[in-house]
Amino acid sequence: MKTRFVKFKEWLLLPGGFGIFTGMLMLGTMILLGIIIPNFGPYKPDEFIGDPFLPPSWQHPFGLDQLGRDVMTRTFSSVGIDLGVAFLGVSIPLAIGTVIGILLGLAKNKYVISLVGSLIDGINAFPLLIIAVAMLTFLGSGLRSVVVILAITNWARYARISRTRAVVVSKQNYIEAAKTLGFSKRRIVMKHIAPNVSSETVAYALSDFILVIVVVSGLSFLGLAAKPPMAEWGSMIADGRAYLAQSWWLVIFPGLALCWSAVSLSFVVEGISRRDRGV
Amino acid sequence: MLKNQIARTILGRLGRALSVGFWVMVISFAIMRIIPGDPASARLGGVEAEAIAQLRKQLNLDGSIFQQFSRYVTDLLHGNLGISLQTGRTVIDIIGSTLPLTIYLILFSTFFAVILSIPIGTSIAWSGKAPIVYTFRGITAVILATPNFFIAMVGILIFTVRVNWSPVFGYEPEFPQNLKYLWLPVVVNTLIMTSVVSRVIFSSVIETKEEEFVETGIIRGVGRRRFFWFYILKPSMAPTVVLLSYMMGTMLGATVILETIFTLPGIGREMVNAVLTSDYPVVQGILLIFGVITVFLSFVGDVIAYLLDRRVKI
Numbered sequence: 001m002k003t004r005f006v007k008f009k010e011w012l013l014l015p016g017g018f019g020i021f022t023g024m025l026m027l028g029t030m031i032l033l034g035i036i037i038p039n040f041g042p043y044k045p046d047e048f049i050g051d052p053f054l055p056p057s058w059q060h061p062f063g064l065d066q067l068g069r070d071v072m073t074r075t076f077s078s079v080g081i082d083l084g085v086a087f088l089g090v091s092i093p094l095a096i097g098t099v100i101g102i103l104l105g106l107a108k109n110k111y112v113i114s115l116v117g118s119l120i121d122g123i124n125a126f127p128l129l130i131i132a133v134a135m136l137t138f139l140g141s142g143l144r145s146v147v148v149i150l151a152i153t154n155w156a157r158y159a160r161i162s163r164t165r166a167v168v169v170s171k172q173n174y175i176e177a178a179k180t181l182g183f184s185k186r187r188i189v190m191k192h193i194a195p196n197v198s199s200e201t202v203a204y205a206l207s208d209f210i211l212v213i214v215v216v217s218g219l220s221f222l223g224l225a226a227k228p229p230m231a232e233w234g235s236m237i238a239d240g241r242a243y244l245a246q247s248w249w250l251v252i253f254p255g256l257a258l259c260w261s262a263v264s265l266s267f268v269v270e271g272i273s274r275r276d277r278g279v
Numbered sequence: 280m281l282k283n284q285i286a287r288t289i290l291g292r293l294g295r296a297l298s299v300g301f302w303v304m305v306i307s308f309a310i311m312r313i314i315p316g317d318p319a320s321a322r323l324g325g326v327e328a329e330a331i332a333q334l335r336k337q338l339n340l341d342g343s344i345f346q347q348f349s350r351y352v353t354d355l356l357h358g359n360l361g362i363s364l365q366t367g368r369t370v371i372d373i374i375g376s377t378l379p380l381t382i383y384l385i386l387f388s389t390f391f392a393v394i395l396s397i398p399i400g401t402s403i404a405w406s407g408k409a410p411i412v413y414t415f416r417g418i419t420a421v422i423l424a425t426p427n428f429f430i431a432m433v434g435i436l437i438f439t440v441r442v443n444w445s446p447v448f449g450y451e452p453e454f455p456q457n458l459k460y461l462w463l464p465v466v467v468n469t470l471i472m473t474s475v476v477s478r479v480i481f482s483s484v485i486e487t488k489e490e491e492f493v494e495t496g497i498i499r500g501v502g503r504r505r506f507f508w509f510y511i512l513k514p515s516m517a518p519t520v521v522l523l524s525y526m527m528g529t530m531l532g533a534t535v536i537l538e539t540i541f542t543l544p545g546i547g548r549e550m551v552n553a554v555l556t557s558d559y560p561v562v563q564g565i566l567l568i569f570g571v572i573t574v575f576l577s578f579v580g581d582v583i584a585y586l587l588d589r590r591v592k593i
Contacts, residue, residue: 121295122302125574126566127532130550134310134566137554138318214426218536221428222551237432241540244432245440252436255429262424270420 015278019271026264030257034079043070045077045231053247063249066239071249074231075257081232083261085143085225086213089150090205096151097158098201102193104159105166117163123156129215133224141224146216157208158201165197207269210262217258233258285589289582296578303570307563308351311338322364322557337362338559360567361560365553370564373549378568381538381545384461385530388468389523395473396519400480401511404488415481419474427533431467431540438463450543464541468533472526479522483515490514517588524580528573 011017054064062071107113132149139145178188219225220234233254240250319334335341360370403415438444445463496510534547553561584591
């Protein structure tokens, strides 16, 4: 038991260890509360339980909202929605983008390379929020559309990273060696190129996660993603905006939860990048 | 010989900007068409076929896709981006009347961010004291991970609700009065931008500090001012400029939310209104403008960075 503790302590003292640990702890707390409070707490997220605009008290630590719903229950029942949508909005583009990038990095056909390459540049030219807002006009608003839109647009960022990396990796000596040993092309791509490329795109995915959480909640804030009765941080903040002068708790608590999640991820990202650089 | 090479590099970058610009045009053309279903009938609902056909014509949705595209490009070259379905104004006119405010907002924020970031980034990097560096890293990490609408809300809570320094709603376009409405959005933007830019200057100065020419400069006894500008700051300028051009593009995207919160009549709020009322030509036109501006910004940023430091690959 003691040796394990000593090992953990050594790990913690390596560069970035403290950041990774704090970030994971913060994120874990948020996810845990997001599971416990909506499921085992005394209230339901869309249950009317008392007077509207009841200020924070011991019984309702985050107060009640304009319809007399418990803000704390609503804040924590958003964890699953916000982080879940963001997770889909990161993992789907990660998979699509990595594959397309590898294929593009290994492609020989000049026309395909320049066509897909400039399509990637074209998509990346738009700020993510703008292209998402524009596509929502035609797809219709809703959380499902947001996931679809992120899948259609966000892959291009991953494809750009993965392509550059695939070009570099495919020129390495160990790929040459594998070719000389007569391994099949499929095996070289799957066992030698893909793992080296995906380590890079997965690292980017972590920092992209923060961006996507902010974009999803931002779209909900504009009234384009999550719809009113649903508890979601962005839409809760948008709802509370009209009552900001009298009831600050409608805005501040969902906002703090949103910050907490994003900040915890950014600690992890920064910790990992410091560990890689060894400073 | 050297001049030639500079010109060639810049021309090459211009070529890339133009090809990306072409794709930006294709994407804003395609966005109305790749989605299943017909936007014209979706907007009108179940009315008679004649009205739908007319709207299709107005939206440039009739004929083959190639005819549509060639018409789109011809219209574009004539400065015609279509007519708003909601107000009947031309899209060019709408963009012309809303874009300047947004651009001022971004330029002011960038200006203040640069002014604040240079002293903050360099002095913290130069002092190198661990507690200061950790505090700096922590604070900027929190600001960067916080969505701009939450920062704006906290700002409103403090400056509008607690002390009445900034009105909540409305806008007056005349010069001295408009500052009353603009200062808080500019502060929010500046805060976010300063966190990014000062971080880049910070890490760039940390790297420069270790270089040999800095030590040489100290030994040679270079004057203080010259030492600061040429030895410490100049090597950091190229990455900072590239970052600024990227951040200005991101800020442009963020105005969609910021202008909605502060009810400023800029292009971002115009876009949100157009989305909420399904005003397709306006959405399409504003999307194109956003794309073109971003491409232009990154081109200018890259060229300036290259001129500042020839080692930069663009």
